[in-house]
Amino acid sequence: MASSFPKYRSACPVPSPTRNTGRKAPASVTVASSARQRRSQNVEGDFYVDKRCIDCDTCRWMAPETFTRIDRQSAVSRQPSHGEERIKALQALLSCPTGSIHTEKPAKEILEVQMTFPLPVDEQKLPGIYLCGFHSEKSYGAAPYLIVHPDGNILVDSPRYTKKLADKIKILGGVRYMFLTHKDDVADHEEWSKHLNCKRILHSRDVEITTADVEMQLYGDGPWNIGTDFDLIHTPGHTEGSVCLYYKPLGVLFTGDHFAKSEESEFDIFAIYNKDSVSKQLDSVEKFLELDFKWILPGHGRRVEFRDMQEKNSAIEEFLLREAARA
Numbered sequence: 365m366a367s368s369f370p371k372y373r374s375a376c377p378v379p380s381p382t383r384n385t386g387r388k389a390p391a392s393v394t395v396a397s398s399a400r401q402r403r404s405q406n407v408e409g410d411f412y413v414d415k416r417c418i419d420c421d422t423c424r425w426m427a428p429e430t431f432t433r434i435d436r437q438s439a440v441s442r443q444p445s446h447g448e449e450r451i452k453a454l455q456a457l458l459s460c461p462t463g464s465i466h467t468e469k470p471a472k473e474i475l476e477v478q479m480t481f482p483l484p485v486d487e488q489k490l491p492g493i494y495l496c497g498f499h500s501e502k503s504y505g506a507a508p509y510l511i512v513h514p515d516g517n518i519l520v521d522s523p524r525y526t527k528k529l530a531d532k533i534k535i536l537g538g539v540r541y542m543f544l545t546h547k548d549d550v551a552d553h554e555e556w557s558k559h560l561n562c563k564r565i566l567h568s569r570d571v572e573i574t575t576a577d578v579e580m581q582l583y584g585d586g587p588w589n590i591g592t593d594f595d596l597i598h599t600p601g602h603t604e605g606s607v608c609l610y611y612k613p614l615g616v617l618f619t620g621d622h623f624a625k626s627e628e629s630e631f632d633i634f635a636i637y638n639k640d641s642v643s644k645q646l647d648s649v650e651k652f653l654e655l656d657f658k659w660i661l662p663g664h665g666r667r668v669e670f671r672d673m674q675e676k677n678s679a680i681e682e683f684l685l686r687e688a689a690r691a
């Protein structure tokens with residue numbers, strides 16, 4: 365089965381020379397030009413994906429009308445046909461962690477589209493929850509979120525540091541806490557902490573040299589909390605220190621790389637990327653049966669909305685039975 369996770373490539377990425385995207389100019393024009401070549405799988409037209417695509421799936425769920433997975437990488441399968449599709453494709457371009465999406469002609473509205481971030485996830489159902497965009501290759505393209513809350517905003521995992529995004533987040537009230545679901549998705553945490561003066565939270569089991577100075581480490585098995593609205597649920601397995609953020613009033617669980625739907629719409633723990641223990645990860649999924657949530661907003665994989673707790677629990681139970689039968 366194809367995965368929604370990106371390939372964990374070791375090759376050194378070549379930053380895009382595209383201006384106004386928060387990326388630096390390329391170190392080597394020669395390397396950049398060959399890596400930036402249009403994939404032959406793209407249809408003719410303005411938008412295209414280059415050969416550096418890491419198959420992270422971001423563009424495909426952000427602008428499914430335009431991007432498709434072909435031969436284990438993204439490609440433009442249909443050019444945007446009207447304004448709204450074009451904006452979504454440009455939002456995907458700005459969110460692509462490797463800067464692999466391009467337009468043949470400079471996109472005049474790129475600055476305007478940049479200002480649309482952070483993007484509301486669902487204005488009606490999830491007020492105050494935003495997708496930050498600007499996914500970072502350092503986090504393998506994981507989705508970062510912002511929660512606007514009266515007691516202080518929370519940044520969930522790390523976008524690529526971009527001054528324009530930081531300025532927009534400041535307008536929305538800044539960030540009090542930067543909650544890091546686990547060690548893989550920390551990206552530019554230092555930059556964000558420095559510029560927004562936020563306290564970073566990470567489980568001690570996932571602290572590494574680059575995160576040794578986080579302000580708040582979680583110890584033991586929790587649960588912990590941030591005020592009355594947020595519980596932090598220890599869900600070891602993908603990594604020892606994986607933690608989910610449970611936003612109780614809206615029934616949202618931010619799962620990092622612990623649990624999501626795959627691109628093929630199946631529930632998945634993406635076991636091939638497991639860094640600790642698959643059986644532990646499945647035990648951690650079982651904890652979900654006790655939590656009353658309707659939404660899963662993951663770092664990797666597709667988001668999920670359940671009708672209610674009953675549908676959520678049936679789906680989780682079915683998933684666990686399927687996994688048990690497979691073991």
Ligand SMILES: [Zn+2]
Pocket residue numbers: 546548549602621
């Ligand atoms: Zn991970």
